[in-house]
Amino acid sequence: MPVSDDRTCRTSVPPEGRPLRCAVVGLGFGRCHAEELARMDGADLVAVADLHPESQGLDLDAFSSRLGVRGYRDGLRMIADEELDAVVVAVPPRGRERLVRAAGDAGLAFFLEKPFATDDEHAEALARLCADYPSSPVMLDFCLRHLPAVARLRELLDGPLGRPLVVNADLMLPRDDSPAWVWDPADGNGIVNENTCHLFDTLGFLLGEPLSVHAEGGAYRTRSLEDGIAVAIRYDGGSAAVLTGGNLGVEALRTPVTLSVHTERGQARLTGRDHMFHSLTWATAEHTEPVHEEWDLPSRGRISAAALRHFVQSVGAGVPPVPGVREGVRAVRLAMAVRESLATGTPVAVTCAGPRC
Incomplete structure (x- = not known):
């Protein structure tokens, strides 16, 4: 949950x-x-x-x-x-x-x-x-969880779709699109910590508490901090997610973003651009046709x-x-666990963030 x-x-x-x-x-x-x-x-x-x-x-x-x-x-x-x-x-x-x-x-x-x-x-x-x-x-x-399409998916998971089981998500920022402070290890500490954290929070909102991370990828263009990752995350309750992130995209595609979820009773797919989900298609096993819902996409500057x-x-x-703070700490812990997993080649346990731990 x-x-x-x-x-x-x-x-x-x-x-x-x-x-x-x-x-x-x-x-x-x-x-x-x-x-x-x-x-x-x-x-x-x-x-x-x-x-x-x-x-x-x-x-x-x-x-x-x-x-x-x-x-x-x-x-x-x-x-x-x-x-x-x-x-x-x-x-x-x-x-x-x-x-x-x-x-x-x-x-x-x-x-x-x-x-x-x-x-x-x-x-x-x-x-x-x-x-x-x-x-x-x-x-x-972490503004993506407040987008109408994501909020609607959360409602469906609590209703007709049922518990999420397996999720795939992608958010790849355009290359050379980040200010210098993002790449300063003492400040932004890389694109995964600064931008892929949007997906970390969205997945936490949908799936709950992360337990472990296993990452592949590396510093393909920067030769310093990781700029492209593929990550498997295990969540409390048994859900699993695979996400891709970093900044290997191109500006012409306007930062497409996708998230697909297979659940106990159906499946759903979020799509969008400019970092923002705005389209949701879903169905249960009993549906004969998918349900498609769409919201107006604001300008990039109005993402929040x-x-x-x-x-x-x-x-x-x-x-x-x-x-709040708990979710902020959790996203940073995931980014650092990704880095540790890249360095060791092994899964890394993610400790819980906040007073309930």
Whole structure:
């Protein structure tokens, strides 16, 4: 069964009827979050911040003026000066600790871009830091589980399709499409940790807790960190998944993404592009024709729209948003287990993440 977080969200919530006052730190992909929050009912974007906006090709004054918010070159200063309820932290993992601490000290909820951390040790340290702030709910931007097509598949697995048995999934980023920090072992720590983590979380949402990993592949083009992997994962309850990931794709195909699942009573297939599932075909053994369901595919920059909406609504209602720290730690552990399995050529056990272990 999928992992859930049943903690009580003890953060102060805005008075009924007042939008959640939000800010964004990090305006690489974070600018997409800022634009989404600026148009979202229930949210009030009040400020954005980036230490070096020019390195993002961004005119901070023009961007903040267009959104009608205040612009800062220091995220810590922004958190200190603004009256906020929540902050989006969209900076690479190495730069997060002080921002998380400042947001926690201010009692803010925070929405963290993936990956959660650089490696296992860093993930454990960040998890301990987040635990110091029980009044500050944390949500990871594993946005695929919030796409309507994936949410619908989850419903079907709990209904007519029944328990998932064997899954195949693929998400291959285009080559040469990632910023330098992704390949810094002390920061993004590779494309599997930074991007294939989307599949790790989606599979966890559908299948539950991973138990072991056996990986093949390697550093085909980078000659350093792995850039193409084929991985078999065993899950608690007996489900098995095979996934392929990395960044050996090409831009012309617009990052196709697929996931096929065979279940106790049927099968289903998710497809899409630009990282996003938008089409679902399914049937049980009793169906004579497949059922096809499809949703409008948003622009790539709006991939996190549903996840941000869940965050805003959950925090506003005083309930914990998901996925949280536990799922963030789990994705990092899977990425590091993949690396260990590649090095040893053997399966690697994956320890459980979170307080239930």
